[in-house]
Amino acid sequence: MSVASPPISATRRPLITLDTDHKRIIWLLRTLGPTPRITIAQQLGMHNGALTRLTRELLMLDVVEERGQVLAGQRGRPSVPLALSGKAGYAAGATVHPGWLEIALVDFAGHIVTRDVMAFDSPDPNDFVHAVDQRLRVLATQSGLMRSRFLGLGVAVPGPAVQTGPSRRHTVDWLHGWREIDNDHFYEDYFGFPVWVENDATLAALAEYYDSGLxxxxxxxxxxxxxxxxxxxxxxxxxxxxxxxxxxxxxxxxxxxxxxxxxxxxxxxxxxxxxxxxxxxxxxxxxxxxxxxxxxxxxxxxxxxxxxxxxxxxxxxxxxxxxxxxxxxxxxxxxxxxxxxxxxxxxxxxxxxxxxxxxxRLGGSAVAVGAALLPIHQLGADGIG
Structure with missing residues (x-):
């Protein structure tokens, strides 16, 4: 068993603070892509004044950005499309395969920043969190990402949820050491930042749904x-x-x-x-x-x-x-x-x-990418219309 090293962040930090209307705008842009303000207002039934205030707040948070130019013959700003911005933050996803560990970083707009694999064959979950912590430090530095913009970690576990204890999963045999973990607390207690744990195939579904354009x-x-x-x-x-x-x-x-x-x-x-x-x-x-x-x-x-x-x-x-x-x-x-x-x-x-x-198109990387998308997805999930 490895000795736990200091986590990537020793204190919990609140995620981006968004209200329901902010999240509704975010989800509209996730589904439609770059969209003019006038279309956003029509789709969501918002008054122009309220939308102007909300989009100004999202622009200040780097959650959205303006794309393109005002169309010829148009006055004002309503025709400038808004799109999700990757600058708002990024999240990581981690999973293990027989013989290797995979990590993906995804920005707020849902774009893959990087994918990384390393040799790993330990059934001990303590070794897993130690290895993930070390690789996250390196990958964040190599990708030029600010730790203050880190939105959380998704962990993909190969195995169904069972009733043997709180938040337990019956993992595959080669990860037998994971079966007694309380998934609701083990990872967050180590890392000190928000962690979401989900079945690997469920996370692959999330990744494919985003990546395919569906x-x-x-x-x-x-x-x-x-x-x-x-x-x-x-x-x-x-x-x-x-x-x-x-x-x-x-x-x-x-x-x-x-x-x-x-x-x-x-x-x-x-x-x-x-x-x-x-x-x-x-x-x-x-x-x-x-x-x-x-x-x-x-x-x-x-x-x-x-x-x-x-x-x-x-x-x-x-x-x-x-x-x-x-x-x-x-x-x-x-x-x-x-x-x-x-x-x-x-x-x-x-x-x-x-x-x-x-x-x-993602193949085996769908699991790690889906794990990275989960914190970003959950950040605005209650705004899905």
Whole structure:
């Protein structure tokens, strides 16, 4: 067990202070992008005087910025678009994979500042927080970020919430040391700044929703996540859906561990049975061409299995999008995605609208990016309209 070093910030600092109307403006700009003041006023039903005051306050906080110039023939400032500014602050996200630790920094506008990986294989959560603390110091300095602008840390945990104690999660076997942590206090007690803890697939859903642009196109989405295991996440009314017990989207329970299932571990086992000398998902890309038929057959089977889960979710929740994400190579995700197309989903009525199917651009980094987005997302979540 490592001896805890002094945290990156020894005192708790309040986040940016925003009222409900500030947050409504922020969420409108998150969904619409750069928008003229007159459109903001119309969309939110605000008087021009109130909007002028609110936007002046947001400009002073560096939460928003003006974009472009006044249009020709126009007088005054109403036609100058406002957009979210990354200068308001930044947040970090951290997660562990078998053999390495990943950290992402994201600014207030939702743009990725940097992503970082380092070797890490300890099951001790004390080693994890020590390593994250040290890397955050380095990354903040390298990226030229001010610690006074730090908005918080998101931590992604691979495992569902359980009833064995307050804020406990049943993490995967190789993180058995994390199972007795009180997640509501362990991280904040060490770091001294706000920390949010969430399931890894749920955070991947948040990252994909932002990165894909779906945040401006639909208010709900289902995520299917293929990593070493299989999981999922749900976006509902542009917010993360956690469920009654914190396990919304836990589709892994639909696929028995002893049977073939749509997971990275299952794909590795399938390739080994076919004669591949492969030891981890790191090596997967080197075997795609050599065992193309095996991978395609597995992708077809995995796609059919996930199609069942997706079709069930679509029937219950009627989402605007289904997102396929995970740490598997993009060609594998795309092959699986071919079997998730709406045409394959059963429906008694052919005239029903189907969600768009989106394959991730972030890949395995979606978890760390989503963890970094969570503090920023939560900062204005109660302003979602």
């Amino acid at each position: 945040i401006g196109e639909c208010a709900s989405a289902l995520l299917l996540y293929l990593g070493h295991g299989v999981g999922g996440g749900v976006i509902h009314r542009r917010d993360v859906m956690r469920g009654e017990f914190g396990n919304a989207g836990d589709i892994g329970r639909l696929f028995r561990m002893a049977a073939p299932r749509p997971s990275g571990i299952d794909l590795l086992a399938t390739l080994r049975e076919a004669g591949a000398d492969i030891h981890s998902l790191f090596d997967l890309e080197h075997h795609l061409d050599r065992h193309a038929e095996v991978v395609q057959a597995w992708a077809a089977r995995a796609g059919e299995q996930l199609g069942f889960a997706a079709n069930t979710g679509v029937a219950w929740l009627d989402p605007g999008a289904v997102i396929l994400s995970g740490s598997l190579p993009r060609p594998v995700l795309e092959a699986v995605g071919q079997h998730l197309q709406p045409a394959r989903w059963s429906s008694a009525l052919d005239i029903l609208r189907h969600p768009v199917v989106h394959v991730s």
